[in-house]
Amino acid sequence: MPQQCLDDELIEDKLAAQHYTGEQIAQIMPKLKEIDDLRRDKNALILAHYYQILPIQLIADIRGDSLKLAMAAREIRDKQLIVSSTVHFMAEMVKLLNQKIKVVIPDLTASCSIAEGINGEALRAIRKSFPSAAIIGYINTTAESKAEMDSVCTSTNAALVAQSISGSPIILLPDYNLSKNVLIPLAEINPRQTYLAYKGMENGSLVLEDVSKGELHRVWTGHLSIRDKGTCEVHERFTLGEVEHLKKKHNIDEVLSHPEVNPDVAAISDMVGGTKNMIDYVGLSPSKRFLVITECDLLAALREAYPDREFITPCYLCQYMKKNTLDNLTNSLRNEVYEIKLDQRTAEGARRSLERMFELTQ
Numbered sequence: 001m002p003q004q005c006l007d008d009e010l011i012e013d014k015l016a017a018q019h020y021t022g023e024q025i026a027q028i029m030p031k032l033k034e035i036d037d038l039r040r041d042k043n044a045l046i047l048a049h050y051y052q053i054l055p056i057q058l059i060a061d062i063r064g065d066s067l068k069l070a071m072a073a074r075e076i077r078d079k080q081l082i083v084s085s086t087v088h089f090m091a092e093m094v095k096l097l098n099q100k101i102k103v104v105i106p107d108l109t110a111s112c113s114i115a116e117g118i119n120g121e122a123l124r125a126i127r128k129s130f131p132s133a134a135i136i137g138y139i140n141t142t143a144e145s146k147a148e149m150d151s152v153c154t155s156t157n158a159a160l161v162a163q164s165i166s167g168s169p170i171i172l173l174p175d176y177n178l179s180k181n182v183l184i185p186l187a188e189i190n191p192r193q194t195y196l197a198y199k200g201m202e203n204g205s206l207v208l209e210d211v212s213k214g215e216l217h218r219v220w221t222g223h224l225s226i227r228d229k230g231t232c233e234v235h236e237r238f239t240l241g242e243v244e245h246l247k248k249k250h251n252i253d254e255v256l257s258h259p260e261v262n263p264d265v266a267a268i269s270d271m272v273g274g275t276k277n278m279i280d281y282v283g284l285s286p287s288k289r290f291l292v293i294t295e296c297d298l299l300a301a302l303r304e305a306y307p308d309r310e311f312i313t314p315c316y317l318c319q320y321m322k323k324n325t326l327d328n329l330t331n332s333l334r335n336e337v338y339e340i341k342l343d344q345r346t347a348e349g350a351r352r353s354l355e356r357m358f359e360l361t362q
Contacts, residue, residue, distance in 0.1 A: 006036040011058050017307070018054055018300055031326040032059050038333040044081035046329075047072065049090065050275045051321040054300040056085050056329060063301070065275040066090060066139050067154040070354070073097040083332050084340075085324045089115045092143040095340040096351045103340045106328040110320050114140035114260075117230020118174035118198070122206055122221060123148035126171065126198075129219045133196075134167025137353065138175050140232075143342050147349025151356040155259045155274035158182045162195070164360040171208065173198030174230025178259045180211055181266045187212045200229035234316045235260035238293050242314060243268060246291055250312045253287035258294040265293060275301075282306050295321070 008029060015025050032055060039046060039061075047069050048060035057063045062072045069086065073094040076082060082103045084091035089112055091105040118141060126135065127148065136158070137149035146152055153161040153172075159182050162170055170186075170193060172179040179197035187195045196217065199207040205218040238261050247255060256278045257269035266272045271281050275298050282290060282302060289310045292299060296315040303311060331337065342350070 006032060006059070008033075011055075014058060014304060015054065018303065020054075028055050028326065031055075031330065035059050035326070035330055035333060038330065042081050042333060042336070043079055044083055044333060045076060045079045046083045046085060046333075047094065048085040049087070049321065050298045050301050051295045051318050052085050052324060053297060053322065053326075055326055056324060057297075057300060059329075060085065065154070065156065066093070067156050067274070068276060069094065070097060070139070070154075076101060081333075081336060083329065085329055086110070087112045087115075087318075087320050089140055089142055091340045092342065092350075093139065093354065095342060096143060096146075096347060096354055099347070102336065104332050104336055105338055105340060106325070106332040107323040108338045110323040112140050112320055113227065113233040114138060114175050114230050115142050115145070117200070117227040118145050119224065119226050120144045120148045122201075122224055122226060123173075125219050125221045126173075126206060126208070129217075130169060130171065130196075132167060133169050133171050134165040135171045135173070136161055136165065137173060138178060139357075141174065143346050143350040146353045147346050149353040151360060152353045153357055156277055157357070157361045158259070159186060161357060161360050162186055163190075169194035169196050169210075171196045171198065173208075175260055176200065176209075176229060176231055177236060177262055177266075180209075180263050181259045181261075181272060183211045184263070198230065201226060202228070232260040234295050234318050235293075236262060237316050238262070238265050238314065240264045240268065243291065243293060246312060246314065250291065251289060252291040252312065253289045254285060255291045255293065256281065261293055269293065278302070279305060282309060297321075 046060045048056050048063040074097045076098050082101050084094045084105050087110045095103040135150050136153050139152050139154045176199050183195040195211050196208040197211050199209050204222050205220050208217045235258050254270040256271045259272055292311050292313045295318050299311050
């Protein structure tokens, strides 16, 4: 497993290239040095999602999307501490896949609007109503929710999981936009299968939509402690009109969108895929100017990888991802807080659905 080596000059150059001022860099570098020293003293490894602020991405041993971080977590053996600079469900995922190493997160309140849109009770109700279904849950869910699923998926492999799993109907949840963007093309390929996208909570019922017929199925539960819908607060902000305006204004060659965007935005995009897919796609494209429809801080990785390309975005930020700062990352390392702990039953169930994802996508 790689160990980040602090290269002051390289990091300063990367920060400057992303328009950090000299004063900001002067404040950041001592904090990165302290984090690096603590990491070595603690024999710790830092994981960071692409939506973290750039200084955290640069100090991390491993940065990536949720799938890359999940795969990396399975392979960590020689560390005593893992700091997951992510949101809470991702830190849980790291713990699920590496039980023996202590896992901490800089801020326990770093949640996710998608994860807050479903829970174990809701999933058990859906299972009761659809006993033969294959229930696939987005990785942006809590361990308690994952324990009730047949398989987890990521934005990168959702279609492959849905194609590979057995059961009928196939239910994808909780992100309605991602579910429709993934399931509608599959329904066109395999019209004999029934695909249901979770739409949300309405008047005490969980609502699932048949993506082919448009029919709604309601599962009565009464009040549950979940959001009315499990969509991404960032990606649902992008509108068709905004994308069309920016495309014309900046003479955009190609539009890259995350699968959590509204289906009408996805429909006019040249490429729809997860964060890692976007990075890889640019490398294969001859285009020079891209409109990137996802969380703003992915542009740091894109600009670093392709300095000869131009990337435009409305720059919407995830409030949850930004709860992690250099200061609370330092605190998390120094004091080994806040530790991720899971009860045995939840951990076993959630781990099963995660491992099922790996089996289906090998």
